[in-house]
Amino acid sequence: MALASPPIASVRQTHGEATTTLQATGITKRFPGVLANDRVDFDLRQSEIHGLLGENGAGKTTLMNILYGLYQPDEGTIFLGGQPTQITSPHDAIAQGIGMVHQHFMLVPPLTVTENIILGQESLQPATRVLGRLSALDRRGAAARIRELSHQYGLDVDPDAYIKDLPVGAQQRVEIVKALYRRAEILILDEPTAVLTPQEADELFVIMQSLVRQGKSIIFITHKLREMFAVTDRISVMRGGKMVGTTTPKQATSEMLAEMMVGRKVILQIDKAPAHPGAVILRVDNLQAQDDRHAMTVHDASFEVREGEILGIAGVQGNGQRELVEALTGLRHVVAGKVELLSQDITHATPRAITELGVGHVPEDRHKHGLVLTFPVRDNLVLCTYYESPFARGLVINAAAIENEAQKLVKEFDIRTPSTDTLAGSLSGGNQQKVIVARELDRPVKLLIANQPTRGLDVGSIEFIHRRIVEARDRRTAVLLVSAELDEIMTLSDRIAVMYKGRILDTLAASDATREQLGLLMAGVKGGAHV
Amino acid sequence: MSNTTVSVPQASRLRLKIGPRQLLTAVFAAVGAGAVFLLFNAIIGGQCDSQCVIGTLNQSVRYAAPIALAAYCGLMCERAAVINIGIEGMMLMGSMVGYGVNVYAFTWMKQNGMDAATAGDISRALALGLAVVSSGLLALLHAVVSIRFKADQIISGTVINILAVGLTGYFYRQYLAQNIPPGPGTFPPFDIPLLGQIPLLGAIMFQGQKPIVYFMLVATLLIHYVLFYTPWGLRTRAVGENPRAADTLGVNVYRVRYINVLIGGLLAGFGGAWFTLEAVDVFNPQMTNGLGFIGLAAMIFGNWTPFGALAGALIFGLGNTINTTVSIFRPDIPSQIPQMLPYILTILVLTGFVGRAIPPAADGQPYEKQ
Numbered sequence: 001m002a003l004a005s006p007p008i009a010s011v012r013q014t015h016g017e018a019t020t021t022l023q024a025t026g027i028t029k030r031f032p033g034v035l036a037n038d039r040v041d042f043d044l045r046q047s048e049i050h051g052l053l054g055e056n057g058a059g060k061t062t063l064m065n066i067l068y069g070l071y072q073p074d075e076g077t078i079f080l081g082g083q084p085t086q087i088t089s090p091h092d093a094i095a096q097g098i099g100m101v102h103q104h105f106m107l108v109p110p111l112t113v114t115e116n117i118i119l120g121q122e123s124l125q126p127a128t129r130v131l132g133r134l135s136a137l138d139r140r141g142a143a144a145r146i147r148e149l150s151h152q153y154g155l156d157v158d159p160d161a162y163i164k165d166l167p168v169g170a171q172q173r174v175e176i177v178k179a180l181y182r183r184a185e186i187l188i189l190d191e192p193t194a195v196l197t198p199q200e201a202d203e204l205f206v207i208m209q210s211l212v213r214q215g216k217s218i219i220f221i222t223h224k225l226r227e228m229f230a231v232t233d234r235i236s237v238m239r240g241g242k243m244v245g246t247t248t249p250k251q252a253t254s255e256m257l258a259e260m261m262v263g264r265k266v267i268l269q270i271d272k273a274p275a276h277p278g279a280v281i282l283r284v285d286n287l288q289a290q291d292d293r294h295a296m297t298v299h300d301a302s303f304e305v306r307e308g309e310i311l312g313i314a315g316v317q318g319n320g321q322r323e324l325v326e327a328l329t330g331l332r333h334v335v336a337g338k339v340e341l342l343s344q345d346i347t348h349a350t351p352r353a354i355t356e357l358g359v360g361h362v363p364e365d366r367h368k369h370g371l372v373l374t375f376p377v378r379d380n381l382v383l384c385t386y387y388e389s390p391f392a393r394g395l396v397i398n399a400a401a402i403e404n405e406a407q408k409l410v411k412e413f414d415i416r417t418p419s420t421d422t423l424a425g426s427l428s429g430g431n432q433q434k435v436i437v438a439r440e441l442d443r444p445v446k447l448l449i450a451n452q453p454t455r456g457l458d459v460g461s462i463e464f465i466h467r468r469i470v471e472a473r474d475r476r477t478a479v480l481l482v483s484a485e486l487d488e489i490m491t492l493s494d495r496i497a498v499m500y501k502g503r504i505l506d507t508l509a510a511s512d513a514t515r516e517q518l519g520l521l522m523a524g525v526k527g528g529a530h531v
Numbered sequence: 532m533s534n535t536t537v538s539v540p541q542a543s544r545l546r547l548k549i550g551p552r553q554l555l556t557a558v559f560a561a562v563g564a565g566a567v568f569l570l571f572n573a574i575i576g577g578q579c580d581s582q583c584v585i586g587t588l589n590q591s592v593r594y595a596a597p598i599a600l601a602a603y604c605g606l607m608c609e610r611a612a613v614i615n616i617g618i619e620g621m622m623l624m625g626s627m628v629g630y631g632v633n634v635y636a637f638t639w640m641k642q643n644g645m646d647a648a649t650a651g652d653i654s655r656a657l658a659l660g661l662a663v664v665s666s667g668l669l670a671l672l673h674a675v676v677s678i679r680f681k682a683d684q685i686i687s688g689t690v691i692n693i694l695a696v697g698l699t700g701y702f703y704r705q706y707l708a709q710n711i712p713p714g715p716g717t718f719p720p721f722d723i724p725l726l727g728q729i730p731l732l733g734a735i736m737f738q739g740q741k742p743i744v745y746f747m748l749v750a751t752l753l754i755h756y757v758l759f760y761t762p763w764g765l766r767t768r769a770v771g772e773n774p775r776a777a778d779t780l781g782v783n784v785y786r787v788r789y790i791n792v793l794i795g796g797l798l799a800g801f802g803g804a805w806f807t808l809e810a811v812d813v814f815n816p817q818m819t820n821g822l823g824f825i826g827l828a829a830m831i832f833g834n835w836t837p838f839g840a841l842a843g844a845l846i847f848g849l850g851n852t853i854n855t856t857v858s859i860f861r862p863d864i865p866s867q868i869p870q871m872l873p874y875i876l877t878i879l880v881l882t883g884f885v886g887r888a889i890p891p892a893a894d895g896q897p898y899e900k901q
Contacts, residue, residue, distance in 0.1 A: 091781025106776035108769045109892070119769050120780030122762035133763040178780075 018045040020082075021217050022067070022098075022186055027076035029062050036062040037073070038241040044186065049208055049218045051232035053225075055261055055458040056429065059241040060221055064188050067219075068100045069093040091120075099179025100188040103195075105171050109164035113157055117178045118142045149180050154210050168316070169200040176207065180216075187211065188219045193227055197316050198486060198519035205231045224487070225254045237261055262459045270466050273474065275494040277306035281447050281478035282328075287337035289320075289327040296335070297323045299502040305447065310469065310479040312493030312510070316522050317484045320502035322364055325451045325482055329361045330354045331369075342446060355384050360440030364451040364482075366429075370436045373425030377417050378406040380424045381439050405442075413438035414464065430461030437468055448472055451482040466492060486518060500524045505531065563846055567872075571853045574869075575860035587852050588735045595841070595848030596747040596809075597622065597819075600802030601826020602833065602840035603747075603754055604670075604795035610758065610835060611791035612771040612893040616688035617673050618799050619823030620695030621666040625803020627699040629662035630814035631707055633807070634714035651715030659743075659808055663800030669695065670796020678788050681897035700816050707814050716812050718742050741809040743801055750798065754837040767791055771891030774898045784898050799823070834888045850876050 022044040029037040037059045044050050054060045065071045067078065069087040077084050080096055087093045093100070107116050123142045128135035143159035150157045155173045163171060172192060179187055189208075193201040208218055208231055220232060228235050229249045236246040237260040244260045259265055282305040289298040297320040305311045315321055326332035328339060330351035339347045341357055355361075363369035371380050382391050382402050390401040406420040415434045417427055424432060433453065440448065450469060454462040469492060473479050483489050489496055490510065497507040498521035505521050524531050568587075572579050579587065601618045608615040636654035641647060669691050676687040723737040723745065736748065758764035766787050769777040774784045802822075807814050825847050832846075833839020854869035 089781070090779045094781065100779075102779075106773070106779050108772045108776055110772055111765075111768065115765055115769075116776075119765055119777060120782045122765060124762070131761075133766075134757060134761045136760050137762060137765065 018048065020044070021046045021080070023079040024063070024067065025077055025079070027063065027066060027073045027078075029059075029066060029071060029073050035241050037066070039076070040238070040241075040243045042236060042243065044217050044219060045233075046217055047212045047215055048233040049212055049220050049231050051228045051235040052219055052221045052238065053223065053228060053235060053257060053261060054238035055223070056456055057240075057458070058238040058261070060238050061190070062241075063238070064100070064190060064219070064221065067093070068098060068188060094179075094182045094184065097183060097185040098188065099182060099184030099186070101172065101175040101179065101190065101192055103191040105175055107163045107171055107174060109162070111163060112159070113161050113163065113166075113174050113177075114139055114143045114146060114159040116163055116174060117146055117159075117181050121182060146177060146181065149177055153177075153180065153214065154207055155180075168195045169197075169203065172196070172204065173207070176211075184216070186217050186219070188221070190221050191223070192220070193222060193224065194484075195317060197522045198515055199523055201227065225257055226487075228252075228257065229254075239263055258459060270463075270470055270491055272470050272492075275309045275473065277309040277494070278476065279307055280304045281307050281342060282480065283338075283340040284328070285338040285340070287324070287327060287339065288335040289323045289332055290335055291323055297502045298327060300337070301499075301502070301504050302337075303497055303504055303507065305478040305480050307446070307478045308473060308476045309494045310473050310481055310492050312489040312496045313480065313482040313499050313504075314486060314489045314496055314518055314522060315484065315499035319499050321451065321482045321484075321499055323502075324499070325361075325364065325449060325480075328449060328480075329359065358444060358446035360443065360445035360448045362433075362436050362440055362448070362450040362453045364455075366432050366436055367425075371424045371432060373423065375424060376421045377410070377415065377424055377427070377435055378402055378420040380435050381406045381409050381420075381442075384439060384443060409438040409442060413468075430457045430464075433457060433461060433465060437465055441468060441472055445472075445477055447478045447480065449480045449482075452484065453481070454483075454485070454488060462488075486515065486522075490515070490518075498522055500531070503531075563876075567846075567849060567853065567876075571857065574857055574864070578860055579856075585731070585734050587856060588849070589739065590852040590855075591845060591848040592736055593740060593744055593809075593848070594851040595844040596744045597802040597805045597822050598826045598829050598847050599747050599751070599841050599844035600743075600798050600805070601823045602829040602844055603750055603837060604799040604802070605827045605830040606754065606833075606835055606837060606840055607767075607791045607795040607798065609830070609891055609894055610771045611767050611788045612774065612891055612896060612898075613674070613677055613788055613792050614684040614688065614895040615670075615673060615792065615795060616685060616824070616827065617669065617691030617695075618688075618795075618802075618826055619819055619821065620688075620692035621669045621796055621799040622803035622806070622819045622823050623692075623695045623699050623817065624669055625662040625666040625800040626806035626818060627702060627707070627803075627814055628665040629658045629804040630714075630807035630812075631658075631702065632661045633658035634707075634711055637715045638712040647715070654715055655718055655808060659801075659804050662804035662808070663797050666800030666803055667793055667796040670792050670799070673796070674789050674792040677897065678785055678792070681899075684895050684897075696817060699814075703814060703816050714812060717807075717809050743805045743809050746801060750801075751837045751841050758837070763787075768891070771893055774893055778898075778900070788898075802826070831888045831890075835890065846876060 020043050024040065024042045027037050027040040027042070028035070040059065040063055042063065052060050062071065066073050067087065069089045069092050072088070078087060079085065085096065087096060087098070090100070108119070118137070123138045125136040125138045146157065146159045149155070150173075155177055157170060157173050157177055163174065166174070172195070176187070192204060196204060208220070212218060222228065232249055234246055234248050235252060235257065237244045237257060239261060284301060284303050287298055287301045288296060291297040301320075301324060303311065313321060313324070323332055327334050330346070330349055330353070334347050337347070338345065341354070341359065344357065346354055346357065367373060372383070379386070379402070382405060385391055386397065386402070391398055391405070403420060409415070410417060410420060413434045415438065416431050424435060427435070437453070448469070453469065454465055457465070466488075469479060469481065481489065481492055490513065493510045495507055496510050496513050496518065498505045498518060500522060501524065505524070505526055508517070568584070601622060604618050604621070605615055633654050636657050637650050640650035640654060673687050673691055676682045677684045718741040720739045720741050722739065726737040727733045729737070758767065766777060766782045770782065770784050770787045777787075778784050803819065806818055826844070829843030829847060830840050832843030833841070850872040854872055857864060857869040858866050
């Protein structure tokens with residue numbers, strides 16, 4: 001992962017003597033069978049952006065949930081402004097000046113911005129105040145205060161807009177205003193950039209800097225190393241429930257942070273030979289598909305994937321990627337257009353027919369579509385082939401053959417499972433994904449469709465799955481990779497197509513594509529004009 | 532600030548809550564009612580003059596009351612994301628309790644030397660109160676089962692309907708089937724002073740109606756105010772759409788749901804009392820006759836808003852009235868045919884005649900705290 005230079009000038013005057021506003025010492029939290037936080041120390045200084053880095057399951061979320069009052073620590077103390085305190089609920093956290101912007105927004109889509117912001121702390125018309133909860137809302141007064149706040153911190157929000165009409169970036173600003181409206185002094189931002197285009201992320205960084213300039217303090221959680229260097233004053237890393245250490249962007253390097261996160265050396269750059277694309281395997285012509293609400297979310301998508309190449313589909317989540325993949329794999333009705341696999345029309349073929357023609361599919365939601373969670377690992381490994389010889393003899397399952405196959409794949413794909421009899425649902429996310437990848441790549445596939453193959457996985461598993469995808473390409477498989485992670489797309493792809501509002505806006509050679517160029521396309525800007 | 536001037540029209544539109552949707556619903560309701568009426572007049576051979584038209588509409592408002600109250604019950608519950616299909620049972624309980632209390636309290640008071648007029652007033656008021664409370668208790672049961680124990684709300688509602696049929700059937704056979712002492716009768720009708728003078732509308736809505744009908748009209752305004760103008764309403768709507776968001780802002784999701792379901796149950800109790808304290812002075816097993824479910828249809832018709840639900844209830848009320856009038860003027864038409872009218876209307880409405888109704892997003896889902 002080449003580190004692009006921080007896109008915004010992160011020159012900030014260093015604050016002379018920084019006071020600590022929030023401190024947590026010796027925080028321990030146990031869940032049945034897990035030590036989620038093990039004597040964690042953490043401190044946040046006044047007017048700083050403190051980055052918190054760690055893999056899934058490292059304990060970041062537990063720590064933040066403790067600071068936000070969702071959990072009570074088993075041991076340890078939280079100090080606010082030097083005084084020991086207890087935070088008993090999110091409401092209590094808000095009262096003590098701690099606001100949190102959750103990764104999944106806590107907004108009510110059919111309500112207006114104002115209504116969302118005042119919810120739970122409504123301003124009332126003075127004349128009717130005696131009626132308590134039944135007095136009239138003072139929407140206009142609240143809207144004025146929201147305008148004032150948005151002006152003060154450079155957060156552009158329209159108080160009268162409905163949340164459901166706002167783009168993701170604006171919804172996030174509403175969340176921040178919501179915390180400020182409640183006079184939050186400390187803001188916890190949980191993976192705020194996961195849903196943003198790179199440009200929107202940069203805008204968020206500007207807002208964050210404006211907030212700390214005016215005295216707010218921010219805890220910024222992310223797993224993207226680049227962002228750590230772009231905005232933070234200090235960086236803390238957690239691993240396996242423990243605080244590994246705290247450093248500054250000046251002292252740290254990405255390799256060092258990655259190693260702190262994983263606990264061993266990590267190869268951030270996948271070694272990849274240049275592609276030698278061959279014959280066209282998949283051809284998609286003017287494909288149209290609808291989402292579950294019958295809105296057309298894939299418009300006239302056309303592209304082709306050749307053998308021995310990886311075509312990456314980049315785009316912010318929710319731009320039709322899911323419907324596109326489901327249409328290609330036979331899971332969704334194709335409204336118009338044509339899909340050809342090896343010159344055979346598979347537009348309206350069934351998922352099984354498509355599978356048998358040599359398509360492997362790593363679905364977006366591994367719990368819902370990738371695995372049968374209540375089946376053992378063994379059965380999950382033959383879900384595509386259980387009815388064929390040697391796994392079935394006529395109508396009867398050949399248990400021995402399936403067990404052999406499972407043993408072989410568990411070893412080959414390094415699936416960490418107590419036995420092949422273990423239920424798929426009890427494996428970690430990384431191992432579940434390995435089960436799916438093993439199942440799909442063990443067959444002689446001509447085309448691999450991987451949708452968000454590493455979402456929510458730890459760095460080690462990501463590295464493993466990335467290597468497998470590149471190996472598949474080198475064995476002349478055509479790969480269609482769909483991902484909202486721009487880093488993943490740029491690391492793996494040979495060509496990159498950008499999807500925006502259901503259209504393939506442009507296709508670039510990966511070698512010429514820059515992050516800025518792709519970011520603009522992801523935001524719908526092509527050739528300087530917005531489409 | 533130039534900002535404020537721009538936002539004023541938007542804000543005022545938001546206050547009145549009259550958008551193209553509401554207009555469309557109103558226009559559809561008016562056209563539908565007109566069409567039904569013409570059809571009706573044709574059936575009875577044009578015997579309905581202007582006096583008869585006003586009379587029929589006045590009657591429809593009366594019939595609309597239990598349907599509207601059932602709809603408001605469903606509306607209060609579902610706006611907080613609790614589905615309530617037990618409205619029918621709650622109303623049935625209310626009507627039984629209302630009748631029983633009315634008759635037996637009256638008898639007791641008369642035996643203790645009270646004059647008939649005072650005893651009648653007191654026993655009717657007491658009957659209404661207890662009818663409302665009994666329905667509220669069933670609602671509380673639904674609330675505990677579906678909020679506290681997170682049971683399937685459809686099953687809980689069904690259980691309440693069956694329970695109500697059983698309980699009221701038992702009490703009917705034991706105490707209300709025969710040898711009933713004479714009761715004080717239903718509430719007397721009265722006119723509303725000023726509103727009754729409004730031309731046309733006054734004669735239809737505010738003259739000669741009984742208290743529960745007037746209560747229903749007031750409740751429409753109250754629920755609209757509470758839902759869209761007060762903190763309680765904002766919290767209710769938030770809890771119905773995204774309870775987790777409300778929870779993180781310190782709104783007690785469970786409390787909001789309990790109180791809304793309870794309020795719903797009380798409203799259904801008024802609807803139940805209508806049958807035995809306003810419509811007829813008798814209780815029959817299962818006399819609510821599906822109006823609780825029709826109320827749910829009216830709620831969906833009105834897209835979970837009180838005025839919309841009222842419009843739906845008025846249409847169904849009109850259907851009911853017409854069916855009675857037709858059987859008087861044209862005894863040769865089989866009575867089953869006009870009786871079908873409200874149900875045909877229900878089907879038309881539920882198949883999305885008025886555009887897509889959107890239920891609250893969290894409707895029917897129990898809330899799990901993290």
